[in-house]
Amino acid sequence: MSGKEIDIGLHVLDHQLLDKDGRRCGNVDDLAIEGGVGEVPEVVAILCGPGYWGQRAGIIGRLASRIGGGRKVRVPWSDVGKVDSAVELKRGATEIGLGRGDDRLRPYVDKIPGAGR
Amino acid sequence: MSKVLGLGLGIIAAIGGFVDIGDLVFNVAAGATFGYQLLWVIVVGLIGIIVYSEMCGRVAAVSGRAVFDAIRERVGFKGAVVALVSSEVVNLMTLAAELGGVAIALQLLSGLPYRWLIVFAVVAFAVVIWVTTFEWIERIFGFGGLCMLVFAVVTVKLGPDWGKVGAGFVPHIAHTNRVLYAYFVVGILGTAMTPYEVYFYSSGGIEDQWSPKDLGLNRANAILGYGLGGTLSFALMITGGALFLSHGISPQHLGTVALAAEQPLGQVGLLLALVGILFAVGAASIDTVFAGAYNLAQFCGWEWGRYRNPRGAPRFALTWLVLLVLALGILMTGVDPVALTEYAVLFSVVALPLTYVPILLVANDKAYMGRYVNGRFANALGLIYLVVIMIVALAAIPLMILTNVGQN
Numbered sequence: 001m002s003g004k005e006i007d008i009g010l011h012v013l014d015h016q017l018l019d020k021d022g023r024r025c026g027n028v029d030d031l032a033i034e035g036g037v038g039e040v041p042e043v044v045a046i047l048c049g050p051g052y053w054g055q056r057a058g059i060i061g062r063l064a065s066r067i068g069g070g071r072k073v074r075v076p077w078s079d080v081g082k083v084d085s086a087v088e089l090k091r092g093a094t095e096i097g098l099g100r101g102d103d104r105l106r107p108y109v110d111k112i113p114g115a116g117r
Numbered sequence: 118m119s120k121v122l123g124l125g126l127g128i129i130a131a132i133g134g135f136v137d138i139g140d141l142v143f144n145v146a147a148g149a150t151f152g153y154q155l156l157w158v159i160v161v162g163l164i165g166i167i168v169y170s171e172m173c174g175r176v177a178a179v180s181g182r183a184v185f186d187a188i189r190e191r192v193g194f195k196g197a198v199v200a201l202v203s204s205e206v207v208n209l210m211t212l213a214a215e216l217g218g219v220a221i222a223l224q225l226l227s228g229l230p231y232r233w234l235i236v237f238a239v240v241a242f243a244v245v246i247w248v249t250t251f252e253w254i255e256r257i258f259g260f261g262g263l264c265m266l267v268f269a270v271v272t273v274k275l276g277p278d279w280g281k282v283g284a285g286f287v288p289h290i291a292h293t294n295r296v297l298y299a300y301f302v303v304g305i306l307g308t309a310m311t312p313y314e315v316y317f318y319s320s321g322g323i324e325d326q327w328s329p330k331d332l333g334l335n336r337a338n339a340i341l342g343y344g345l346g347g348t349l350s351f352a353l354m355i356t357g358g359a360l361f362l363s364h365g366i367s368p369q370h371l372g373t374v375a376l377a378a379e380q381p382l383g384q385v386g387l388l389l390a391l392v393g394i395l396f397a398v399g400a401a402s403i404d405t406v407f408a409g410a411y412n413l414a415q416f417c418g419w420e421w422g423r424y425r426n427p428r429g430a431p432r433f434a435l436t437w438l439v440l441l442v443l444a445l446g447i448l449m450t451g452v453d454p455v456a457l458t459e460y461a462v463l464f465s466v467v468a469l470p471l472t473y474v475p476i477l478l479v480a481n482d483k484a485y486m487g488r489y490v491n492g493r494f495a496n497a498l499g500l501i502y503l504v505v506i507m508i509v510a511l512a513a514i515p516l517m518i519l520t521n522v523g524q525n
Contacts, residue, residue: 007484010190010484011484013190014189014190014193014194014197015186015190016182016186016415016418017418023420024418024419024420024421025418025420026417026418026419027189027416027417027418029194048418050417053194056194056195057194057195057198058195060195060198060199061194061195061198064198068417085180085181085182085485086181086182099419099420101419101431101432102419102420102430102431102432105431105432105435106428106431108431109427109428109431109434109435110428112247112427113248114247114248114427115247115426115427115428115434116426116427116428117247117248117249117250117426
């Protein structure tokens, strides 16, 4: 990730995450930024999951976080392949621990006839 | 060839799909109360939905973002939560109203008890959406909805005073009962620009994998589809004016709308009208339930898609199932679908800016849109409509209270 300048507030935060196979596997719910006084701040990870919603929007966020189950996944910035209109990752969703809700629900959905039409 | 076919099918779906229970209720009631005087409002609403659908279709084609993605990216997390909650509430009310309309049409066709037919309708939709591919749903409901064209025939047969009809297309303010007139202006604009239409439209563009090459198709779909669908709204209002105003009838029941087709065309007309209403409102139910599922899935970043089977997008499938069950619960309280429709439309009007402002912002974002960013023409229209939307959003609740939800 170098060369092109991007506004992380506008063009990374709150964007769709896609895994290496193009699977939709969450949104950029927050960013972990490191760097002390006098240093150049650096984005070190994408924070994904309802667990991070509380720090985004006060009471509403905490309520939404609780309803959403409060799961947290930290995706290191080194896993980011490309920032386009979506943020594309270099690895698979399951491997990173993303998209787990869909994976867990799938066996039950499969039991109902017609789920694979 | 397949493009022409795709466009044709899209237009057929739009003709049947544009008209939902809100259009039926508001346009016929407006005709019965003010004759042809409010026809111009339909034109204003139609241009509005065409402008914003074209815009969000273009955003979908160029950036690959659906409307709710764009909302979250542009207005931030907090604003998006507010937009999500309000859109889901309005959406659920609309869904319940549409399903109630389906049950009423079924009742008039079969004579069976209404409550059983609500349960039947919800179960039938759940099964149909679960096991049928969307291509088939679109075709079945699109062609079925074409029966609504009977209202165009009715309009001609009733022989309205065409001079007066023409005068109705010129924007003006009523001489009497101005508050009720304003209430209908807001309601008609609200039904024409219902947010679920743009959510459904833009997500469809992503699923059809539109690219900048499809911008012509997008424009044709928006203009022809909504334009032709809108002619049905004209027909409904003219029918209301020609038949009910002169007889002093105010149609409080969806069945009265269908009866309008019986007067000039007999039993066949009635049957076509009922089947048309059944499929048009049925298509709207499906669009609405998908719109609700799209919004939640896009907010959370889940897999989604009307062309995906439930295995491919489990949480999306669970969401629309839950929405159907909630709508069933609302209807089982015995609430009148027509009254529910009026509330659903008015509350959706209040929430309109939350949908349309982010679309305008994204369509102007060079980083997203490159050279396909809004031109002057689209921006001028977009801004004019934004002002219109703001005014109607602010006026909706006061007008609802002043007119006792259109009762006087």
